[in-house]
Amino acid sequence: MPFTDRHGNELRSLPLIYRLDRDFQVAEAFCWHDPRPDGTTIEIPAHDPSLPPTEGNSTDFASVPPFLWGLIASYGKQTLAAILHDSLTYQSRLAPADQRLALRRTADETFRVALVDSGVHQLRARVMWAAVGAERYVHHGGALGPLLVIQLALGILALIGSVVLASLLTPWWLLLLAAPAVASLLWGKNADLLITSTYLGALYAPLVAAAFIGSRLEQLLATVIWVGTGTPGPAPKAEPTLRWPDHGTTLPPA
Numbered sequence: 566m567p568f569t570d571r572h573g574n575e576l577r578s579l580p581l582i583y584r585l586d587r588d589f590q591v592a593e594a595f596c597w598h599d600p601r602p603d604g605t606t607i608e609i610p611a612h613d614p615s616l617p618p619t620e621g622n623s624t625d626f627a628s629v630p631p632f633l634w635g636l637i638a639s640y641g642k643q644t645l646a647a648i649l650h651d652s653l654t655y656q657s658r659l660a661p662a663d664q665r666l667a668l669r670r671t672a673d674e675t676f677r678v679a680l681v682d683s684g685v686h687q688l689r690a691r692v693m694w695a696a697v698g699a700e701r702y703v704h705h706g707g708a709l710g711p712l713l714v715i716q717l718a719l720g721i722l723a724l725i726g727s728v729v730l731a732s733l734l735t736p737w738w739l740l741l742l743a744a745p746a747v748a749s750l751l752w753g754k755n756a757d758l759l760i761t762s763t764y765l766g767a768l769y770a771p772l773v774a775a776a777f778i779g780s781r782l783e784q785l786l787a788t789v790i791w792v793g794t795g796t797p798g799p800a801p802k803a804e805p806t807l808r809w810p811d812h813g814t815t816l817p818p819a
Contacts, residue, residue: 567597567598567600567679567682567683568595568596568597568598568645568683569595569596569598570593570594570595570596571593571594571595571596571608573596576595576645579591579593579595579645579648580592580593581624582612584623587625587626588623588624588625589623589624589625589626590612590622590623590624591609591610591611591612591622591624591648591652592611592612593611594608594609594610594611595608595609595645596608596609597609597645597646597649597679597682599675599678600678600682601678607649607653607675609622609648609649609652610622610652622648622651622652622655623651623655624647624648624651624652625639625651626639626640626643626644626647626648642680642683642684642685643680643683643685643693645679645683646676646679646680646682646683646685647676649675649676649679650672650673650675650676650679650697653668653671653672653675653676654669654672656668656672657669657672657705662705665704665705666701666702666705666706669701669704669705670698670701670755673694673697673698673701674694676693676694676697677690677691677693677694680693680694691761691765692761692765692769694761695758695761695762695765695766696762698755698758698761698762699713699714699717699758699762702714713752713759716748716749716759716763717759717762717763717766720744720745720748720749720759720763720766720767721745721763721766721767721770723741723744723745724741724742724745724763724764724767725767725770726738726741727739727740727741727742727744728742745759745760745763745764746760746763746764749763784801784802787801788800788801
């Protein structure tokens with residue numbers, strides 16, 4: 566019983582207020598009981614109505630880009646853990662700038678534990694944790710943010726390239742598979758984040774690329790139909806767009 570209401574009863578439902586687009590607000594407070602030996606009980610408060618709709622305890626569940634929805638659900642077993650993470654993320658944004666990265670690191674690790682505690686299998690939870698960890702550095706890592714993204718991209722290209730070159734030329738190219746892991750050691754205690762992000766990123770890259778290209782082709786076809794039929798309203802947009810939201814839990818495979 567990882568999630569309960571404020572009175573300690575098993576949480577069987579959670580009332581939410583829909584604010585259009587992809588934003589929801591938590592209407593009633595609930596709790597998560599950390600199963601770790603030194604864990605505590607965290608209360609996720611109801612949204613403060615005096616705050617703007619997208620501030621406070623606002624959530625878009627797991628912020629999966631819509632073009633991946635056929636592969637990844639934005640809600641499901643991970644929903645309560647995602648709302649918990651959104652709440653902790655918002656609290657970290659209110660902290661002094663020099664504390665935000667550390668607070669987000671704690672929030673991200675709490676998210677991973679809550680996912681497993683909610684029945685999400687270890688690999689999927691690790692994927693989600695890696696995604697929010699990369700987003701953590703983009704928002705709060707300063708100059709380290711771009712460096713992480715560049716190293717992550719180069720690592721994924723190295724892994725894909727090593728497999729392609731080994732298939733076309735010589736198996737010795739497979740030695741390049743170890744390069745991203747070695748390079749990740751430069752990040753110290755965050756090396757596990759780089760290792761996980763890079764290797765799982767390479768694993769999912771073909772699926773993500775195919776889904777993204779498919780969504781753009783759909784937009785092109787929709788635009789042709791929109792122009793040809795004189796349909797009123799705005800031009801079709803590529804849904805989704807890749808974005809790092811200022812709040813919420815941005816995820817690949819979930």
